[in-house]
Amino acid sequence: MQIRRLTYFDYPKLKKMVSYLCNDENDKTAKSLINAPVSFLNAMLPLNLKFQPESFILVENHEILGLITIAQTQGNPYKINITKLIFKDNMYEVGQQLVNFVVQKLGAKGASSFFVTIDECHDELFNLFIKGCGFRQCASEKLWKIDKPNPQQNNDYHWRYAQNSDAETIAELYNSELINIYKPSLIRNKKEFQEVFFSGLTEGYKIRYVLEDDNNILGYFTISTSDNLNYILELTTCSGYDFEYEKIINIMLCEIAKKRHSFYPIIKQKTYTKKSEQLEIYLNSKNYTPIQTRQILVKDFYRPIAEPAEGWKVFLLGENQITTN
Numbered sequence: 001m002q003i004r005r006l007t008y009f010d011y012p013k014l015k016k017m018v019s020y021l022c023n024d025e026n027d028k029t030a031k032s033l034i035n036a037p038v039s040f041l042n043a044m045l046p047l048n049l050k051f052q053p054e055s056f057i058l059v060e061n062h063e064i065l066g067l068i069t070i071a072q073t074q075g076n077p078y079k080i081n082i083t084k085l086i087f088k089d090n091m092y093e094v095g096q097q098l099v100n101f102v103v104q105k106l107g108a109k110g111a112s113s114f115f116v117t118i119d120e121c122h123d124e125l126f127n128l129f130i131k132g133c134g135f136r137q138c139a140s141e142k143l144w145k146i147d148k149p150n151p152q153q154n155n156d157y158h159w160r161y162a163q164n165s166d167a168e169t170i171a172e173l174y175n176s177e178l179i180n181i182y183k184p185s186l187i188r189n190k191k192e193f194q195e196v197f198f199s200g201l202t203e204g205y206k207i208r209y210v211l212e213d214d215n216n217i218l219g220y221f222t223i224s225t226s227d228n229l230n231y232i233l234e235l236t237t238c239s240g241y242d243f244e245y246e247k248i249i250n251i252m253l254c255e256i257a258k259k260r261h262s263f264y265p266i267i268k269q270k271t272y273t274k275k276s277e278q279l280e281i282y283l284n285s286k287n288y289t290p291i292q293t294r295q296i297l298v299k300d301f302y303r304p305i306a307e308p309a310e311g312w313k314v315f316l317l318g319e320n321q322i323t324t325n
Contacts (some may be wrong), residue, residue, distance in 0.1 A: 001065075003101045005043060006055035010064065014057070017064045017088060047109045048077045055084070056102060058094050066094035070102050073115075075191035080106055082116040085125075092124060096132040103133065107301055113185070114299045117141070119292060126295065135297040138185050139272040142280075143232075144288040146265045151253035156244075159251055162208035162220070167193040169217045170210065174236050182272040185298050193220075207255070211237070211248070219243060223252050230264045231256050239274045245282045266291070 006014070042052040053071040057064050066087035073079040082102070087094040103114055116135065118125050129135040162170065167190040175187050193208070211219030221235035233252045237243045249267065256263050267288065269279055283290075 001058060001060045001097075003056055003058050003098065006057050006067065010057060013062070013064045014067070017067070018086065047072075047106065047111065050077060053083060056098060058087075058098055064088075065091060066098050068095075068098040068102055070106070073192060075194055076189060078110055078112045080111050080114045082114065085116075090124075092128050092132070095125075095128055099129065099133045103299060112301050116297050117294045118297065120295050126297075129297050133299070135299045137295060138298040139182050139270075139296045141294050141296065142269040142271060142290055143292045143294070144267040144269060144283050145291045146249075146253075146267065146288055149253050149257075149263070149265050151257045152250055153254060154247065154250060156247050157251065158212050159209050159219075160212065162193070162210045164194045166210055166217060167191065170208075170220050173217060173220055173238060177236055177239060177273045177275065179272055179274060185300065186272060186296075209251070209255075211243075213241075219248065221248060221252060223255060228260065229262075230266060232266050232268055234268045234270070235279075236270075236273065237275060245279060246286075 042050055042054065045051075050072055053069050055067055055069040057068075058066040067084065068082065068086075069084035071081050071083050073081060080102070082099065085095050085098065087098070103111075106114075114135070116129060118129070120126070120140065130137065170193045171188055171190040174193070175183065178186055195208075206222055206224035209221050209223075210217045211221070218241055219235065219237040221233070223231055223233060225231045233249065235245075235248055235252075237248075253265060256265065267283065269276060269283065
């Protein structure tokens with residue numbers, strides 16, 4: 001067995017492997033994984049300069065048995081997301097080898113944490129990451145489908161497109177709305193809310209907005225898509241204020257409707273935020289359909305504390321340091 005980077009010449013074998021997915025978009029999936037001209041440049045760059053997802057494959061006897069795709073978090077190249085994991089015929093040991101490979105490879109290059117989001121119903125995949133690869137269960141997200149979107153123009157809230165200069169304020173808002181137990185893993189820095197230079201070369205897009213009152217940012221919401229058909233709507237609002245979710249969601253629907261006549265909006269409920277329960281009450285009241293609950297799994301690398309010099313023992317009682325020499 002050999003694990004190596006995916007190349008353009010692997011396309012025929014990759015197409016054969018993804019045929020086991022048994023859906024109508026196998027060829028599209030295979031093509032989307034191969035961007036040879038740019039991927040070669042991306043592969044040569046250090047971790048902090050990479051601008052595209054990377055894929056690795058496990059090959060045995062010239063046959064591809066599995067594939068893994070990783071993407072860096074925008075604004076934080078040392079936070080790695082595992083976005084695809086495909087393996088043949090329930091060969092979970094192949095998936096485990098691929099996950100451990102990228103953790104070791106990128107961890108050696110400075111990656112500090114790895115994230116994966118999986119459907120909570122997929123017990124085998126859940127066990128692969130938890131028991132086989134040392135990930136831990138962190139938090140969850142729930143996706144709600146708006147079956148019949150009906151955007152209506154209104155100007156009840158003052159909103160605008162987010163700018164890079166807003167990033168620090170947005171980060172403070174977002175982090176303050178995290179429930180405390182989730183902060184160590186899910187806290188974000190201001191660069192993660194900035195538009196990066198290479199964003200035009202990434203798959204899909206994300207548009208950022210802020211809600212303002214007297215020039216104070218009280219809310220942050222985004223619209224993202226990877227196929228220009230399914231749109232993920234996310235919102236974070238200050239827990240010290242009451243907002244009408246219907247009006248905020250309507251703003252997002254109107255923004256999408258400017259570009260697309262037909263689309264499928266999906267609201268992401270982040271259960272790790274303070275106003276998650278309030279949002280869920282609203283979504284239920286509108287009879288929106290919960291379509292998926294996804295578990296966020298995390299593996300962190302922590303920098304060990306330097307050992308004290310030989311001959312010293314440090315006791316953390318009072319302020320005394322007691323030497324044994």
